[in-house]
Amino acid sequence: MQKFLDKNPKYNNELVFLADLKIMSGKNRFFVYDLKQNKITDQGLMAHGSGSETGIEGELYFSNIPDSNTTSLGLYAIGKDYVGKFGKSYKLFGLEKTNDKAFERFIVLHHYEKVPYEEQSNPICNSLGCPMVNETYFGRLEKLIDASEKPILLYLYY
Numbered sequence: 001m002q003k004f005l006d007k008n009p010k011y012n013n014e015l016v017f018l019a020d021l022k023i024m025s026g027k028n029r030f031f032v033y034d035l036k037q038n039k040i041t042d043q044g045l046m047a048h049g050s051g052s053e054t055g056i057e058g059e060l061y062f063s064n065i066p067d068s069n070t071t072s073l074g075l076y077a078i079g080k081d082y083v084g085k086f087g088k089s090y091k092l093f094g095l096e097k098t099n100d101k102a103f104e105r106f107i108v109l110h111h112y113e114k115v116p117y118e119e120q121s122n123p124i125c126n127s128l129g130c131p132m133v134n135e136t137y138f139g140r141l142e143k144l145i146d147a148s149e150k151p152i153l154l155y156l157y158y
Contacts, residue, residue: 001016001035001155005035005153010150010151011150011152011153012149012150012151012153013035013150014034014035015032015035015041015144015148016033016035016152016153016154017030017031017032017033017078017141017152017153017154018030018031018033018154018155018157019031019046019131019156019157020157020158021048021060021062021071021073021156021158024058024123025045025046025047025048025123026045026121026123026124027119028043028044028119029043029045029046030043030044030045030046030137031043032140032141032144042137042140042141044133044134044137044140045115045120045124045133045134045137046131046132046133047112047115047124047125047127047130047131047132047133048060048071048127048131049068049069049070049071049126049127049128049129049130050069050126050128051063051068051069051070051128051129052069052070052071052126052129053126060158062098062158064097064098064099064100064101064102064105065101066101066105067105068129069126069127071127071129071130071156072094072098072099072101072102072105072107072129072156073098073099073157073158074096074097074098074099074155075094075095075096075099075154075155076092076093076094076095076099076153076154076155076156077092077093077095077152077153078090078091078092078109078145078151078152078154079091079092079093079103079151081142081146084108084110086110087110087111088110088138088142089108089109089110090108090109090110090145091103091108092108092131092154094107095153099156105129106130107130107131109130109131109132109141110130110132111132111133111134111135111137111138111139112125112127112133112135113135115132115133115134115135117134117137131154131156
């Protein structure tokens with residue numbers, strides 16, 4: 001991540017958002033990472049795409065194909081906000097071949113009322129491919145995104 005930021009100074013180099021999709025969706029797996037302090041400063045639950053479900057416990061499928069309802073792995077730039085079906089949301093721009101259709105697919109960062117705030121023992125609801133978080137957690141992310149002078153990066157990995 002640091003090498004990418006060193007080569008791309010147009011992005012925020014103090015914090016990034018990370019999502020470890022190996023972690024079950026009922027557990028905190030969306031992290032705010034402070035690059036200066038080298039530590040996680042916040043964390044929450046995140047839903048993944050329904051098309052990513054394989055039916056095999058602990059195994060997910062990822063794709064960049066339009067209308068697949070899957071989550072796409074890779075590095076994203078968080079773009080401008082807009083108000084849509086789920087209220088305030090942020091456009092996502094895929095920066096890699098694995099997610100370069102994100103904008104075309106309408107993959108955005110948003111909140112959803114059915115995403116719980118507290119960790120669960122079972123997987124949570126699914127999205128149509130978007131990284132989707134709890135409204136309270138989204139409020140904390142929103143403050144960071146809106147206060148940043150440069151776009152924040154989001155990295156979804158497995």
